[in-house]
Structures are given as C-alpha cells and as structure tokens.
Amino acid sequence: SIMTEYLNQKAIAEIARYIHANLEKPLTIESTAKEFGMSTRTLSRKFKEILGMNYIRFLRALRITRSLELMLEGKYNMYEIAMMVGYNSLSSFSNIFKKVIGIAPTEYQHKLRGDK
Numbered sequence: 001s002i003m004t005e006y007l008n009q010k011a012i013a014e015i016a017r018y019i020h021a022n023l024e025k026p027l028t029i030e031s032t033a034k035e036f037g038m039s040t041r042t043l044s045r046k047f048k049e050i051l052g053m054n055y056i057r058f059l060r061a062l063r064i065t066r067s068l069e070l071m072l073e074g075k076y077n078m079y080e081i082a083m084m085v086g087y088n089s090l091s092s093f094s095n096i097f098k099k100v101i102g103i104a105p106t107e108y109q110h111k112l113r114g115d116k
Contacts, residue, residue, distance in 0.1 A: 011036070012050045015043070019059060023066055023086050029055045063087070064100045071109050078105055 015036060019027060032055070033043040047055045063085040070081045082093035097105045 008046055008050055012046055016058075016062075019062055020066075023063055024084055025086060027059055027086060060096060060100065064097060067093070067097065067105070068101075068108075071105070071112060074113075078109070081105075 015032065018035065019032065025031075029040050029043060033040045036043070038046075044055055047053065047058060051058060053061075067081050067085045070076055070084060076084065078093075079090050082090050085093070087093035087096070094105055097108075101108060103111075
C-alpha cells in the first residue's frame with residue numbers, strides 16, 4: 001500500500017541519516033539493523049527495494065562521498081580522512097576509493113590542488 005511505501009521510505013531516510021552521522025564507526029549491517037530493531041534480512045530487503053542498491057554499496061558510497069568533502073576542506077591528511085569515514089587502514093580506504101572513483105585518493109587530491 002501507499003502507506004507501507006511511505007513508512008519504508010521514511011525508515012530508509014532515518015537509517016541513511018544515522019549512517020551519515022556515524023560514518024567513523026564500523027556500521028555493519030548487523031549493528032545498523034539492531035539499532036533500528038530490524039532483522040538484517042529486512043534491512044537488506046528495504047535497501048534493495050527502495051534504493052535499488054544493497055546496504056554495503058550504499059555505505060561505501062556515503063563513505064567515499066564524505067571523503068571527497070573532507071579532501072575539499074584541505075585540513076586532513078589521507079590517513080585521518082580514512083579513519084574519519086570508517087576505514088581502519090589507509091590501504092583498504094585507498095583500494096575502495098580507487099574502485100569507486102577510478103583513481104587513487106592521493107592522485108585525486110593532487111588534482112584538487114591543481115598540482116601538475
């Protein structure tokens with residue numbers, strides 16, 4: 001029904017806000033589902049239905065987007081940024097960044113600064 005759809009979208013919006021506010025944390029699908037009193041299966045299904053992508057991809061997109069914002073601020077080194085967006089090592093952050101953006105984060109940062 002329309003009501004169910006509305007409530008589902010509202011729930012996803014709340015979950016997305018929660019993820020955004022807690023990006024430095026591990027945010028496993030289990031811990032997030034628990035936070036909202038759902039099973040991981042339910043949470044997983046809602047993400048697929050409403051956003052058309054799974055939880056992990058959504059989380060990764062938010063983490064990488066936030067890392068781009070932090071790079072633009074120009075106040076932090078790459079290791080700090082990796083930690084701030086929830087990666088526990090620079091190498092795992094770099095690998096995922098490269099997968100998503102297409103170039104390494106350091107290379108991206110040079111482009112931002114206009115380094116030749």
